[in-house]
Amino acid sequence: MAGHLEPKVFHDEVNVAPETVRQYAADEHVDEGQNWVEGNAFDPSLFAELVGRSTAKLKSFISDQSVRGLRLIDPTVLARRAKELATPVVDGLPHLDRFEAILNLFLETGIPVYSTGYMGRQFSGVLPLAGVVDFVSSLVNQPCAFYEAAQLPNVAERLMAEEFGGLIGWPAGRFAMLTTSGGSLANLTAMLAARNDKFPRFWPEGTAGLVGCRPAVAVGAEAHYCVRRAVGVLGVGETNIVRLPGDDRGRICPARAAEELDAAAGRGLEVFCLVASAGTTSLGACDPLDELADLAAARRMWFHVDGAHGASLLVSDKLRSRLKGIERADSFVWDAHKLLFVPGVCTLLFYKDASKARRAFRQEASYVFDTEPTVYNALDTADETVECTKRPMIMPLWVAWALHGRGLFARKIEYLCRLARRAYEALCLEPDFEPIHEPEMNILCFRYAHAPAGPPDFQVAIRDRIRERGAFFISKVDVAGRPALRVVFMNHRADVGHFRSLLSEVRAVAAELASGWPRPAPPGA
Numbered sequence: 001m002a003g004h005l006e007p008k009v010f011h012d013e014v015n016v017a018p019e020t021v022r023q024y025a026a027d028e029h030v031d032e033g034q035n036w037v038e039g040n041a042f043d044p045s046l047f048a049e050l051v052g053r054s055t056a057k058l059k060s061f062i063s064d065q066s067v068r069g070l071r072l073i074d075p076t077v078l079a080r081r082a083k084e085l086a087t088p089v090v091d092g093l094p095h096l097d098r099f100e101a102i103l104n105l106f107l108e109t110g111i112p113v114y115s116t117g118y119m120g121r122q123f124s125g126v127l128p129l130a131g132v133v134d135f136v137s138s139l140v141n142q143p144c145a146f147y148e149a150a151q152l153p154n155v156a157e158r159l160m161a162e163e164f165g166g167l168i169g170w171p172a173g174r175f176a177m178l179t180t181s182g183g184s185l186a187n188l189t190a191m192l193a194a195r196n197d198k199f200p201r202f203w204p205e206g207t208a209g210l211v212g213c214r215p216a217v218a219v220g221a222e223a224h225y226c227v228r229r230a231v232g233v234l235g236v237g238e239t240n241i242v243r244l245p246g247d248d249r250g251r252i253c254p255a256r257a258a259e260e261l262d263a264a265a266g267r268g269l270e271v272f273c274l275v276a277s278a279g280t281t282s283l284g285a286c287d288p289l290d291e292l293a294d295l296a297a298a299r300r301m302w303f304h305v306d307g308a309h310g311a312s313l314l315v316s317d318k319l320r321s322r323l324k325g326i327e328r329a330d331s332f333v334w335d336a337h338k339l340l341f342v343p344g345v346c347t348l349l350f351y352k353d354a355s356k357a358r359r360a361f362r363q364e365a366s367y368v369f370d371t372e373p374t375v376y377n378a379l380d381t382a383d384e385t386v387e388c389t390k391r392p393m394i395m396p397l398w399v400a401w402a403l404h405g406r407g408l409f410a411r412k413i414e415y416l417c418r419l420a421r422r423a424y425e426a427l428c429l430e431p432d433f434e435p436i437h438e439p440e441m442n443i444l445c446f447r448y449a450h451a452p453a454g455p456p457d458f459q460v461a462i463r464d465r466i467r468e469r470g471a472f473f474i475s476k477v478d479v480a481g482r483p484a485l486r487v488v489f490m491n492h493r494a495d496v497g498h499f500r501s502l503l504s505e506v507r508a509v510a511a512e513l514a515s516g517w518p519r520p521a522p523p524g525a
């Protein structure tokens with residue numbers, strides 16, 4: 001407590017001069033009694049009380065088996081409630097009750113990710129063990145880009161790299177794996193490494209270092225928007241994106257891609273990177289990775305795979321072959337916060353050749369980067385990522401993997417992919433629904449077949465009304481330029497019965513909407 005520190009303590013711990021110590025001690029006495037740090041904010045018994053209250057709520061949150069969707073609230077109403085709770089006195093509620101009220105609001109206004117009614121997005125109810133480790137990570141606060149600040153997380157990162165390297169078939173010690181805060185950042189980082197590898201003068205000189213060449217990136221039509229965004233950030237320019245033609249699921253067609261690349265070369269573009277998808281966001285479709293690896297090799301392009309969604313299939317002996325060719329990628333991205341069920345965010349970025357990981361950034365910063373290699377800085381990754389302070393995001397994954405074993409992850413992913421298949425088969429038997437694709441992973445898109453013409457679009461109206469009614473939460477996506485309903489199976493407690501209930505909900509909503517269709521245009525539209 002302020003004012004109670006003995007000079008001896010300063011001596012032992014930080015070795016400062018005795019006169020400085022006396023000065024510190026005097027300052028402490030000046031502050032004594034002023035309670036300048038909120039009385040019990042750091043009190044361990046307050047901590048225990050907060051954890052106890054949170055645990056009780058979270059236990060019922062994750063065990064709630066009701067089928068429900070999102071409770072969507074007008075943001076101004078929510079802001080008013082949040083503001084009431086944030087002011088020092090409300091309804092005479094004491095501090096801890098207010099904390100509980102905030103927690104309740106947090107839980108009630110979120111997507112119920114553990115409910116079987118939630119089929120909407122690529123994040124899931126997390127493994128409780130992983131969630132608890134994430135909570136511990138928050139308190140121990142070990143930023144992990146440097147070994148000295150996060151020793152166990154850095155070692156765990158190496159252990160997970162070995163584990164996953166074995167699944168990919170990459171020899172230990174030859175490849176690199178690092179964590180980044182999200183797949184968008186990982187894609188950007190890998191593409192930056194690709195750019196600097198091909199155009200080493202771009203980093204120091206910018207576009208002035210590109211005498212007479214026009215760098216370009218080739219992507220499939222269904223690449224996630226973050227890939228195109230990365231092209232902009234890298235200074236390559238959106239107009240220098242070469243769009244590779246695909247099939248009806250948007251999967252890159254290698255023969256037509258080759259023609260497109262020839263045409264791009266004819267226009268003077270130098271395509272340095274080909275980005276493929278292993279699990280597109282819209283349909284969960286996987287590009288033909290092996291053939292695209294051939295194409296990239298033949299043209300000396302960096303081959304990058306965005307496996308943010310689908311790389312998790314690597315953990316399953318039954319499903320891994322669907323990603324054949326990923327082992328030939330120069331780099332690939334894998335979001336563990338999607339199909340490995342750990343809290344967001346935890347992304348793994350892999351480079352086949354470890355030395356290429358250092359291509360992305362070429363900087364010196366004497367306060368953090370040691371030039372002399374030692375056993376203590378060998379695991380530092382700060383010179384390979386955008387981030388300086390970075391959460392030890394590997395910890396939830398490593399602990400869950402170590403204590404539950406790979407089988408848990410594999411069984412869950414296999415179940416979810418099987419469920420998508422069964423749901424597709426059920427859908428095909430319903431004449432009032434239009435299946436759009438056979439699912440390759442855990443994503444299934446379809447349309448309500450008897451949709452009256454818009455605008456607005458009837459499928460979008462269905463998805464919005466379903467969200468408002470709050471029994472299910474699904475998403476929508478454009479497929480071949482037309483909106484469709486999209487289901488992402490992330491919950492192993494869901495089954496085909498839940499999917500059939502969703503179809504009944506779609507029918508009910510469609511009937512409700514059709515009676516007032518077309519909707520009158522809003523005033524002034």
Ligand SMILES: Cc1ncc(COP(=O)(O)O)c(C=O)c1O
Pocket residue numbers: 122181182183184185224226277279280281306307308309335345347
């Ligand atoms: C295929 C794909 N790539 C990249 C991303 C972006 O990843 P993140 O949300 O982790 O930044 C997503 C997100 O949904 C995705 O589906």
